[in-house]
Amino acid sequence: MTEQLKQLRDKIDSIDNELLKLINTRAELAQQIGLQKNGVTYRPERESQVLTRLQQLNPGPLTNERIIQLFTEIISACRAMEEPLTVAYLGPQGTFSEEAVTKRFGSTVATLACQSIDDVFRKVESDTVSYGVVPVENSTEGAVGRTMDLLLQTSLTVCGEIELPVHQHLMAQQTDLTTIQKIYSHPQSFAQCLGWLNKHLPNLQDISRIDTASNADAARLAAADKNAAAIAGKKAADVFGLTICAKNIEDDPNNTTRFLVIGTQQVSSSGRDKTSIIMSTSNRPGSIYELLSPFARYQVGMSRLESRPSRKELWEYVFFIDIEGHLENENVAKALEEIRNKATFLKILGSYPAAQ
Known part of the structure; x- marks a missing residue:
C-alpha cells in the first residue's frame, strides 16, 4: 500500500467516525421529537422539506438522487426508533409496488404483501397496517382503474405520492x-413492452402470453417452468433466482409508475404540494367548463384530469383531478369552495407533498 493511499484511507476512516457520531446524535434527537408527536411517527411534509433542503445544498459529486436514497434510509432508521411502521403493498415480494415502498419509506420499515389492491385498502381501513402504497397511473398505459374506483369509495386519505x-x-x-x-x-407490462417483443421475438405468435396479477407472480411461475419466461423488475429476478435475458425492454425509456400513499392522517403543507379531488357535475352544455373555471380564476395549476364511470347511473362520470398546492393555501381553498357550490359531488382525497 502506498503512503498516499494510506493517507486517503485514514481520512475516510476519520470521516466515518464523525459520521457515526452525528448519525447517532440525529437518532437521539429524533427520539426526543417522537415523544412530542402524540403517536404520529410519519410526517410526510417534514420529510419532504428535509430532502428538498438537502438537494438544494448538495455540492456534489453525489447526485441528488443518491442523496435522497442515502437520507431516506437515515430518516427510516431514525423513524423506526420512535415507533415501527407497517406498510401494505400489492404483492408478492418482488413487485414494483414493493420497490415504491422502499423508495418512500426506506428499508427500515415492516411490510405486508397483499394479494390485491382491494386488500391493501382493507388492511389500512381496518388499522391492520399504518399505511398502504397503491399504483394509480403509468406514464405509458394510463390510470389503474381499480385504485381509482376504491379511492371513490374509501374514507382513507392520500398522504403522499411516489x-x-x-x-x-x-x-x-x-x-x-x-x-x-x-x-x-401483468397486462400493463405486456403493453409497455409490445414493440420490443414484436422486434426481438419473431415467433411471438407461437408463444403463449399469460396475464398474471403481478409481475412478481409472473416471475414465480416462470421459475417453476424451464420453457417459460417472465417480464418483471430486477428485484423479482433476484427473489426467484431467474436469469435476466434482456434488460430494459420497455418501449418508452421514461416509463414511470405513480403510486399513492394512503392512510388516515391529514398532512400539513410542505411548501411544494399537490391536492387530489374527485368531482362531478350535471350533464349539460358548458358544465365542465364552469366547474373547472375557478382553477384558472385563482391561478391554481392542474396536473391531471381523468374521467371514470361513477358506477351509479349509466353514462354518469366522475372526474379525478390533481391540482398544484395545498388546502391550506388561500387560492386553493377559495377555488375549491367555489367548486363545492357548483359540483353535484366533491370529494377531497387529500393534500400531500409532491414526489421528489
Whole structure:
C-alpha cells in the first residue's frame, strides 16, 4: 500500500467516525421529537422539506438522487426508533409496488404483501397496517382503474405520492429464447413492452402470453417452468433466482409508475404540494367548463384530469383531478369552495407533498 493511499484511507476512516457520531446524535434527537408527536411517527411534509433542503445544498459529486436514497434510509432508521411502521403493498415480494415502498419509506420499515389492491385498502381501513402504497397511473398505459374506483369509495386519505421509474426485464431459467413457449406478465407490462417483443421475438405468435396479477407472480411461475419466461423488475429476478435475458425492454425509456400513499392522517403543507379531488357535475352544455373555471380564476395549476364511470347511473362520470398546492393555501381553498357550490359531488382525497 502506498503512503498516499494510506493517507486517503485514514481520512475516510476519520470521516466515518464523525459520521457515526452525528448519525447517532440525529437518532437521539429524533427520539426526543417522537415523544412530542402524540403517536404520529410519519410526517410526510417534514420529510419532504428535509430532502428538498438537502438537494438544494448538495455540492456534489453525489447526485441528488443518491442523496435522497442515502437520507431516506437515515430518516427510516431514525423513524423506526420512535415507533415501527407497517406498510401494505400489492404483492408478492418482488413487485414494483414493493420497490415504491422502499423508495418512500426506506428499508427500515415492516411490510405486508397483499394479494390485491382491494386488500391493501382493507388492511389500512381496518388499522391492520399504518399505511398502504397503491399504483394509480403509468406514464405509458394510463390510470389503474381499480385504485381509482376504491379511492371513490374509501374514507382513507392520500398522504403522499411516489414516482418510480419502471424498467422491465425479460427473465427465465436460462438465456436460450428459442426454448420459450410461454411468457408470464401483468397486462400493463405486456403493453409497455409490445414493440420490443414484436422486434426481438419473431415467433411471438407461437408463444403463449399469460396475464398474471403481478409481475412478481409472473416471475414465480416462470421459475417453476424451464420453457417459460417472465417480464418483471430486477428485484423479482433476484427473489426467484431467474436469469435476466434482456434488460430494459420497455418501449418508452421514461416509463414511470405513480403510486399513492394512503392512510388516515391529514398532512400539513410542505411548501411544494399537490391536492387530489374527485368531482362531478350535471350533464349539460358548458358544465365542465364552469366547474373547472375557478382553477384558472385563482391561478391554481392542474396536473391531471381523468374521467371514470361513477358506477351509479349509466353514462354518469366522475372526474379525478390533481391540482398544484395545498388546502391550506388561500387560492386553493377559495377555488375549491367555489367548486363545492357548483359540483353535484366533491370529494377531497387529500393534500400531500409532491414526489421528489
